[in-house]
Amino acid sequence: GAVDSGSAAGDSGRCKPSDVTLVQSGRGLENEYYVAVNAGARAFAKSRHAHRYQWIASNGDSSKQLSQIQSILAKGGKCVVLNVDPNESSVLPAIVKAVDRSGAWLVTQWNRPDGLAPESESPHWVAHMSVDGVPQGYETAKALFESMGGKGSIVALQGILDNAPAQERFRGLKKALKEYPGIALLGDQTAGWDRTKAQNVTQTYLTKYGHKIGGIWAASDSMGLGALGAVKNAGRKGKVKIASIDGLAEAVHDVRDPSTGYVATTPSTGAAQGGLGMSIGYAAATGRINPAEEPQGHRSFYLKPLPVITRANASSVPSPTDTTKLDFTHLWSQNGRPIK
Amino acid sequence: MSDTPVMELRGATKSFPGVRALSDVHVEIRQHEVLGLIGENGAGKSTLLKVLCGLQRLDSGSLLLRGSEVAFQGVADANRKGVAMVFQEQSLLENITVAENVLLGNEGPSVRFGLYRWSDLNRRAQKYLDLVGGSLRAATPTSRLSFAKRQMVEVAKAIASGERGHHEPVILLDEPTSVLEHSEIETLFSIVRELRERASVVFVSHRMEEVLAFCDRVYVMRDGGVVGECHPADVTTDQLFAMMVGQDLSAGYYHESDQRPAQSRPRLELSNLTGTTFHDVSLTIARGEVVSLMGVQESGREDVARAVFGAVPVKSGTITLDGRRIRPRSPAHAVRAGIGYVPSERKVDGAVLGMDVRENLTLAHPGQVSRGPLLDPARERRTVQEWIGDLRVRTPSQHTPLRDLSGGNQQKVVLAKWLLDPDLRVLVLDTPTRGLDVGAKADVYALIRRLAARGLAVLLLADTLDEGIAMSHRVLTMKDGRITDEFTSGVGSRPRRTDVLERMV
Amino acid sequence: MATTSQTPPQTRTDTAGPSRLRRLHEAGAAPLFVLAALVIAVGAYDSSFFQAASLISLLEQAAPLTLLAVGEALVVLTGRIDLSNAGLASLAGVALAHGLGSWGPAAVALVVVGAALCGTLIGVLHISTQVPSFIITLGFLGIFAGLSLTTSRADSILVTDGYGSIEWIFYRIFGLPISYLLVLLVALALMAWMKALPTGRRIRAIGLNERAAAHSGIRTRGIVIAVFTASAALAGLAAVFQVARLQSAGATTSDALLLPAIAAVIVGGTAISGGIGGVGRTLCGALVIALLRVGLDLVGINAAFQPILYGGIVIMAIAATANRRRGASVA
Amino acid sequence: MKLTLAPADHHDPRATGRTAGKTSRPVRAVLGSNAVPTPALGVLALIAAVMSFVNPSFLSPGNLGAVAEQSAVPAVLAVGLTFVILMGGIDLSLEGTMAAASLTTALLVANDRNTMDLGLWAIAAGCAVGAAIGLVAGATVGLLRVPSFIVTIGTWQIGLGIAQLLFGDTPPRVADESFRALAEHRTAGLPGIVWIALLVVAVGWTLQRYTRFGRYAYVIGGSEETALLSGVPVRAYRAAAFVLAGATAGLASAMATARSGVGDVGVGTGLLFTTIAGVVIGGTLLTGGRGGVLHSLVGVVVMVAIANAMVLAGVSSYIQQTVQGAVVVIAASLTLWRARQRLRVIK
Numbered sequence A: 001g002a003v004d005s006g007s008a009a010g011d012s013g014r015c016k017p018s019d020v021t022l023v024q025s026g027r028g029l030e031n032e033y034y035v036a037v038n039a040g041a042r043a044f045a046k047s048r049h050a051h052r053y054q055w056i057a058s059n060g061d062s063s064k065q066l067s068q069i070q071s072i073l074a075k076g077g078k079c080v081v082l083n084v085d086p087n088e089s090s091v092l093p094a095i096v097k098a099v100d101r102s103g104a105w106l107v108t109q110w111n112r113p114d115g116l117a118p119e120s121e122s123p124h125w126v127a128h129m130s131v132d133g134v135p136q137g138y139e140t141a142k143a144l145f146e147s148m149g150g151k152g153s154i155v156a157l158q159g160i161l162d163n164a165p166a167q168e169r170f171r172g173l174k175k176a177l178k179e180y181p182g183i184a185l186l187g188d189q190t191a192g193w194d195r196t197k198a199q200n201v202t203q204t205y206l207t208k209y210g211h212k213i214g215g216i217w218a219a220s221d222s223m224g225l226g227a228l229g230a231v232k233n234a235g236r237k238g239k240v241k242i243a244s245i246d247g248l249a250e251a252v253h254d255v256r257d258p259s260t261g262y263v264a265t266t267p268s269t270g271a272a273q274g275g276l277g278m279s280i281g282y283a284a285a286t287g288r289i290n291p292a293e294e295p296q297g298h299r300s301f302y303l304k305p306l307p308v309i310t311r312a313n314a315s316s317v318p319s320p321t322d323t324t325k326l327d328f329t330h331l332w333s334q335n336g337r338p339i340k
Numbered sequence B: 001m002s003d004t005p006v007m008e009l010r011g012a013t014k015s016f017p018g019v020r021a022l023s024d025v026h027v028e029i030r031q032h033e034v035l036g037l038i039g040e041n042g043a044g045k046s047t048l049l050k051v052l053c054g055l056q057r058l059d060s061g062s063l064l065l066r067g068s069e070v071a072f073q074g075v076a077d078a079n080r081k082g083v084a085m086v087f088q089e090q091s092l093l094e095n096i097t098v099a100e101n102v103l104l105g106n107e108g109p110s111v112r113f114g115l116y117r118w119s120d121l122n123r124r125a126q127k128y129l130d131l132v133g134g135s136l137r138a139a140t141p142t143s144r145l146s147f148a149k150r151q152m153v154e155v156a157k158a159i160a161s162g163e164r165g166h167h168e169p170v171i172l173l174d175e176p177t178s179v180l181e182h183s184e185i186e187t188l189f190s191i192v193r194e195l196r197e198r199a200s201v202v203f204v205s206h207r208m209e210e211v212l213a214f215c216d217r218v219y220v221m222r223d224g225g226v227v228g229e230c231h232p233a234d235v236t237t238d239q240l241f242a243m244m245v246g247q248d249l250s251a252g253y254y255h256e257s258d259q260r261p262a263q264s265r266p267r268l269e270l271s272n273l274t275g276t277t278f279h280d281v282s283l284t285i286a287r288g289e290v291v292s293l294m295g296v297q298e299s300g301r302e303d304v305a306r307a308v309f310g311a312v313p314v315k316s317g318t319i320t321l322d323g324r325r326i327r328p329r330s331p332a333h334a335v336r337a338g339i340g341y342v343p344s345e346r347k348v349d350g351a352v353l354g355m356d357v358r359e360n361l362t363l364a365h366p367g368q369v370s371r372g373p374l375l376d377p378a379r380e381r382r383t384v385q386e387w388i389g390d391l392r393v394r395t396p397s398q399h400t401p402l403r404d405l406s407g408g409n410q411q412k413v414v415l416a417k418w419l420l421d422p423d424l425r426v427l428v429l430d431t432p433t434r435g436l437d438v439g440a441k442a443d444v445y446a447l448i449r450r451l452a453a454r455g456l457a458v459l460l461l462a463d464t465l466d467e468g469i470a471m472s473h474r475v476l477t478m479k480d481g482r483i484t485d486e487f488t489s490g491v492g493s494r495p496r497r498t499d500v501l502e503r504m505v
Numbered sequence C: 001m002a003t004t005s006q007t008p009p010q011t012r013t014d015t016a017g018p019s020r021l022r023r024l025h026e027a028g029a030a031p032l033f034v035l036a037a038l039v040i041a042v043g044a045y046d047s048s049f050f051q052a053a054s055l056i057s058l059l060e061q062a063a064p065l066t067l068l069a070v071g072e073a074l075v076v077l078t079g080r081i082d083l084s085n086a087g088l089a090s091l092a093g094v095a096l097a098h099g100l101g102s103w104g105p106a107a108v109a110l111v112v113v114g115a116a117l118c119g120t121l122i123g124v125l126h127i128s129t130q131v132p133s134f135i136i137t138l139g140f141l142g143i144f145a146g147l148s149l150t151t152s153r154a155d156s157i158l159v160t161d162g163y164g165s166i167e168w169i170f171y172r173i174f175g176l177p178i179s180y181l182l183v184l185l186v187a188l189a190l191m192a193w194m195k196a197l198p199t200g201r202r203i204r205a206i207g208l209n210e211r212a213a214a215h216s217g218i219r220t221r222g223i224v225i226a227v228f229t230a231s232a233a234l235a236g237l238a239a240v241f242q243v244a245r246l247q248s249a250g251a252t253t254s255d256a257l258l259l260p261a262i263a264a265v266i267v268g269g270t271a272i273s274g275g276i277g278g279v280g281r282t283l284c285g286a287l288v289i290a291l292l293r294v295g296l297d298l299v300g301i302n303a304a305f306q307p308i309l310y311g312g313i314v315i316m317a318i319a320a321t322a323n324r325r326r327g328a329s330v331a
Numbered sequence D: 001m002k003l004t005l006a007p008a009d010h011h012d013p014r015a016t017g018r019t020a021g022k023t024s025r026p027v028r029a030v031l032g033s034n035a036v037p038t039p040a041l042g043v044l045a046l047i048a049a050v051m052s053f054v055n056p057s058f059l060s061p062g063n064l065g066a067v068a069e070q071s072a073v074p075a076v077l078a079v080g081l082t083f084v085i086l087m088g089g090i091d092l093s094l095e096g097t098m099a100a101a102s103l104t105t106a107l108l109v110a111n112d113r114n115t116m117d118l119g120l121w122a123i124a125a126g127c128a129v130g131a132a133i134g135l136v137a138g139a140t141v142g143l144l145r146v147p148s149f150i151v152t153i154g155t156w157q158i159g160l161g162i163a164q165l166l167f168g169d170t171p172p173r174v175a176d177e178s179f180r181a182l183a184e185h186r187t188a189g190l191p192g193i194v195w196i197a198l199l200v201v202a203v204g205w206t207l208q209r210y211t212r213f214g215r216y217a218y219v220i221g222g223s224e225e226t227a228l229l230s231g232v233p234v235r236a237y238r239a240a241a242f243v244l245a246g247a248t249a250g251l252a253s254a255m256a257t258a259r260s261g262v263g264d265v266g267v268g269t270g271l272l273f274t275t276i277a278g279v280v281i282g283g284t285l286l287t288g289g290r291g292g293v294l295h296s297l298v299g300v301v302v303m304v305a306i307a308n309a310m311v312l313a314g315v316s317s318y319i320q321q322t323v324q325g326a327v328v329v330i331a332a333s334l335t336l337w338r339a340r341q342r343l344r345v346i347k
């Protein structure tokens, strides 16, 4: 493997629950998704009766994220449990290396470079979980195409190009497009997950293609909502259908309202990623599981795909920060297919 | 007319790090007089004026305005009390109009409720501009004015500032004539003469003749003190010189006896040199020869000098140095070919004011104080000390920032920067004595003679006609970008001023 | 006469000779004091910070930032700014990650030289078009970002083959981090260069009065180009460090180091108007910033308050270290 | 008396101002003066000319309206920033300031988080928050004599922190229809925010031309020393410029919030690049003293038009940043080309 095996290879953790420090790392709490992640992780911390829990924000700065983690490890030692959403996959090897060297416990989310996996690297990298963007992109696109009656033209807004979920989601869209020959993709642009940029790009598309556009697919809700703003301002609210991914409260709200033309989004996975990720790491640190002995499907996996949110089920969707449904005792209850 | 002086300084003392700029000075400015202030560089003239106008505070001593002691809160405060100054360096802003400059900080009724009333502003400014003549228009952007016109605007601005108070103003003029031409100086003097009717004027100049012709009373300063007070009627230029420098210098002022005949071998040759502001300029300077290039404004002489140094582009023609053709595309090329250049705008082009004396001295030829590629601090210290001694640079130490030296001493450092190089072949001097006191000037003249004797070719753009004639072996005149004539000028066979002048205008 | 060059008489307030404190300040002591104060403050909250592991970890984290900051300091000394160096480091990182597999150690040299050439291009464009460095390098920031995205195919690249040739940078020798020792070596070499050769003075002269420097025969254009080249080469070196540290490279990996690197230069006491400052104090400044980036987490400050504190402390640190000598612009 | 020789009339090569008397025709005089951002207008014309071949819908009224709408927010930002830059400073904090103001505004109009309903007064509150952050920067620059470049990096973070504190769990959604209408309702074919932007530009231009604040901005940018000597309270004016820049950032943020309908910490993302590049391309010098509000307006429109044109031209997302960066370099070179001169110092 690319990372040396640490000294504690094969051991499970022996930390006393009271010694464990729980650390959740992500971009920042100005983002609804991370609020949900934080809520999930915090809920887990609470369920284990208030161990030390810390949220650290990378603010989109990879070097800073690595530095924060290295500093916390230098100070905290073996009983640190980290649930990390790497700012970009390129910082992950270094994080794994640092964790492995200090004997702490790591669970990661979303991004990892090709060729790097917990099962082949280190027992201290307990697990990597992600959400499969392909079915998300596929299902939302299908809902969009259905709402358009299976024909017409769409434009697509991509996420930051340098990002695996963005690519997976777009792949899902492509897959759906193949199944709907009546639907044409007029163009796609990145709006970098950004609402304002999405609004500007959509506005430009609307002037470029005019009434040809019957639908907009966006790789994230924030961009979908930006697109909705542009559609509204162009006076075409309801006539242009929109579908996107992430389950932001506002998007769910708009899906409920038929006049917006917002047809689909996906449920938020933040709380599950925070809570379950933390509980898996904690289980390893306290010796409840021995990562080295867990099957591959427990080390690298996608969360179970959840049904998309459409108008039919929108009113029953729980809030993204709702953690009551999370079951921290059944560590693998949400596992979907393994990541190869 | 009352007897109380308008302004008075008593026991005024002012020190800067390492320098005592004023020591126990007592001066008074009387009503409706033009008071002259002369003295060598660093004598404290500008400091005195700055104290008078509120720019600097006294360490000790007192300042009296119309009989009562004052402490100005700053220039603006002094303005409000009727004291205004034209600074030695021009301080107009070129990105605003003339009117705005004249009334800067003094817009008064032209700004109502925070809003500019341009017509009113222009009208009021025009009033002051008309006072100084020269067909200045208030609404003109300042960037479009020539240097001389800007000087007039400065005077107008000072009058405007001074008249803010309820009394007759005191106007302080710090070397206002140094950049002006003959006719402009005449204009300035007539303005000041008129001004005398309703104001008091303090006038600083290095030109004795001006001071004598023009002032009612003169203070002579030396080393931060007033060493004499006289009335122009009673003294001669030579006496003033003597008083200023503490010895009789005027005899050997230009060091004419030191002029050595030029060698025959040519050093620098320009042939048919053409640039944007000069055409077909051909001239030759032999080893050991000083050639002065004379011309009025826009004659192109300055750009010829800069072209030799690679600072302005040449369109056609050739420059030959010691028989080899050179094409200086930048000053760096020229320097490597052995050319040195002392620019006219010392503070902008010549000196790095934020660096110390030592670093400035060795900036152009660090090789002279290095061992191999490495600077040799010991050798550097020694060399710099030698030059400081040789040129009598007055500085507290080698490590004093150049900013803290007086103008003349700065100029000496700028000159010495080139002299460090034993291989220097050509020295281009653009008004090297502008703003220098007579003592410093004499030092510079002596230096030029010495350099010529060493075999250098010197191209001199003199500050005055006399200087150009007295210092050179040959005088070339330029007009409208072309060379118009050539005069030889040996010891005892100097060309007549009028002849030279005729070919310039 | 241009208004920018006008030097009307300045108000002088200082009458005494330079006091010892002032001389210490001018020698660059202030950044050291700020650094010490911060270290003590963090240590007071959490004494485990004084453990060797924590301090060494801090040095390691500071290494790439320091390289960028030192390069930036050279540019800032001439009165210019380089907004592109962090973006260039990202691009160079991507190039290195691609190259290491097939070229091995030679890729390191190639990347540093390639980065340096990018700097030369920036310098040449800046000089020949006479467009302010701020805007040229802002443009190149965009250009580099786009190129990183294209060359990385918007994916991060794990380095497996050839990683051995740079991995050692983040080893430790006798417990000391090789990475930071290398940075020190580079910095000391630059300091010696600046001190013992005329170049250092020339750079400062350009920062203080470029026209006078040009009129003294200094090849100002060449030096400015060289300085941008050096900054870019150090950005390339920083990229090597980043790849060694991360074992991978992404299109935006180093982008976020831009403002911290500039802050490090200024906190170090180098005047943004040029001419005053140097390399050594920038080392200090970089450590201050590196510490600030993680210190607030170590102390356990709530994430939402962190930016406010960070901003406030940076401002105060600079207020303490800024050189307010006359002639230094404060705008 | 001695006769003196003055030096040749020395027009400083660094001055970008042009020599008088060379232009006779009034049109040329106007275009040649600094009053009109001629080169930036030229760049704009160039973009239009190229696009009329590539994709003529660029010049359709609908798309021009889109460009106007997308320019509105950065244009308002640019007005405030122009005064800071005119005085020789810079304000990098606007993304952080916008974040704080966006949250403030969204939480003060009718929203889904609390029961506030200040209506359009919330815009004033947003401006006030921006102005307060600007005041921190201005006061720090003035009192501590620290370069604005770095102070505003600090206040940027402070603004972000305030925004994060206000964010809570979800972005506050704007429910106030009259507030949203600023972006959605069209008058004479253009949404309200475009008219607001035009009004702000007009006010900015009036400030620049007819007020002490505006004229002294040129004075301070021309020479701080001279300004001080003339009794201009430089610190106060400089602080005022930062306050103005903060307030316009607050207003711009309110406009962007009306457009997007949520209080968003990322509301200003990318606008710093657009605005500063726009201001410089317009011809306002970063060293201060030259340029103006109209220049900045044109520069910002150039930046927005480039982004718009690239989408219309179908330029791949991968190279858009590269193209934009290259265009910045080229446009700035064109803008400043005529001022090139040997030994000219540009930093």
Ligand SMILES: Nc1ncnc2c1ncn2[C@@H]1O[C@H](COP(=O)(O)OP(=O)(O)OP(=O)(O)O)[C@@H](O)[C@H]1O
Pocket (backbone or CB within 6 Å): B117, B118, B119, B120, B122, B123, B139, D209
């Ligand atoms: N926007 C402006 N910016 C700068 N200056 C202006 C502006 N508008 C007007 N001015 C100036 O204000 C002056 C007054 O304008 P007006 O048209 O009233 O001139 P005027 O009174 O006829 O001329 P004057 O009184 O100067 O002989 C104009 O000459 C012009 O110089």
Ligand SMILES: Nc1ncnc2c1ncn2[C@@H]1O[C@H](COP(=O)(O)OP(=O)(O)OP(=O)(O)O)[C@@H](O)[C@H]1O
Pocket (backbone or CB within 6 Å): B095, B096, B097, B118, B122, B138, B139, B140, B141, D033, D034, D035, D036, D208, D289, D290, D291, D292
């Ligand atoms: N009609 C006028 N009368 C008086 N002053 C004027 C007039 N028009 C312009 N000015 C002044 O002339 C100067 C240059 O004119 P210009 O119109 O170019 O000014 P600007 O647009 O404010 O600044 P810039 O030169 O940077 O574009 C300005 O300072 C302005 O105040």
Ligand SMILES: [Mg+2]
Pocket (backbone or CB within 6 Å): B045, B046, B088, B174
């Ligand atoms: Mg003087």
Ligand SMILES: [Mg+2]
Pocket (backbone or CB within 6 Å): D034, D035, D036, D291, D292
């Ligand atoms: Mg204008």
